[in-house]
Amino acid sequence: xxxxxxxxELEELHRQFGISIEDLKTHAKAFREVNGAMTLADFRRFSxxxxxxxxxxVIEKIFFAFDRNRDGRIDVREYLMMISLTRGGxxxxxxxxxxxxxxxxxxxxxxxxxxxxxxxxANVTYAGSISLGLTPQMEAHVNDLVEQTFExxxxxHDGFIDREEFxxxxxxxxxxxxxxxxx
Numbered sequence: 067x068x069x070x071x072x073x074x075e076l077e078e079l080h081r082q083f084g085i086s087i088e089d090l091k092t093h094a095k096a097f098r099e100v101n102g103a104m105t106l107a108d109f110r111r112f113s114x115x116x117x118x119x120x121x122x123x124v125i126e127k128i129f130f131a132f133d134r135n136r137d138g139r140i141d142v143r144e145y146l147m148m149i150s151l152t153r154g155g156x157x158x159x160x161x162x163x164x165x166x167x168x169x170x171x172x173x174x175x176x177x178x179x180x181x182x183x184x185x186x187x188a189n190v191t192y193a194g195s196i197s198l199g200l201t202p203q204m205e206a207h208v209n210d211l212v213e214q215t216f217e218x219x220x221x222x223h224d225g226f227i228d229r230e231e232f233x234x235x236x237x238x239x240x241x242x243x244x245x246x247x248x249x
Contacts, residue, residue, distance in 0.1 A: 071090070075143065084154040085150045090149075094146060097142045103139040103140065104140045105138065105139055106126065109125065132145075151163050164236075165229050168181060174229060175227065175229075176227040177225075185211055218235055219231050219235035219239075
């Protein structure tokens with residue numbers, strides 16, 4: 067496949083996520099039509115054209131979470147991992163990826179500003195007031211959600227949510243689950 071995934075890589079994705087090899091090949095072929103890599107601008111365009119409309123701030127966080135080698139591009143392997151995970155990953159795998167999306171500075175812990183920035187991006191976009199920013203009511207709602215999430219999730223009270231706390235909170239607290247459904 068040239069610069070595409072090897073047969074062994076496709077088989078591994080199939081084993082790990084249950085996505086058919088034919089489906090993976092179809093996605094890889096379509097991906098190669100965008101020159102084998104997507105920049106953030108390409109990813110924004112692709113996301114806007116897809117059936118899943120995501121807020122621009124969320125699109126950026128997803129892009130950087132799946133740009134594993136931090137070269138500013140998503141290559142075909144990173145793209146297939148993203149597709150496989152979202153379509154066939156287990157809850158734990160999806161939670162790990164969600165944590166990576168929130169953890170914008172990639173330090174292995176979530177700070178309030180990271181959670182707040184994702185919520186603000188989601189709230190501003192859904193309210194249709196991107197250029198105006200958050201209304202005072204929306205800002206108060208975001209602040210309340212961030213505080214509630216940290217109260218439920220930061221079990222060791224160190225001011226951060228680590229990966230283990232994140233997964234545990236998501237699985238055991240319905241309020242945290244509701245928080246993420248709002249995105």
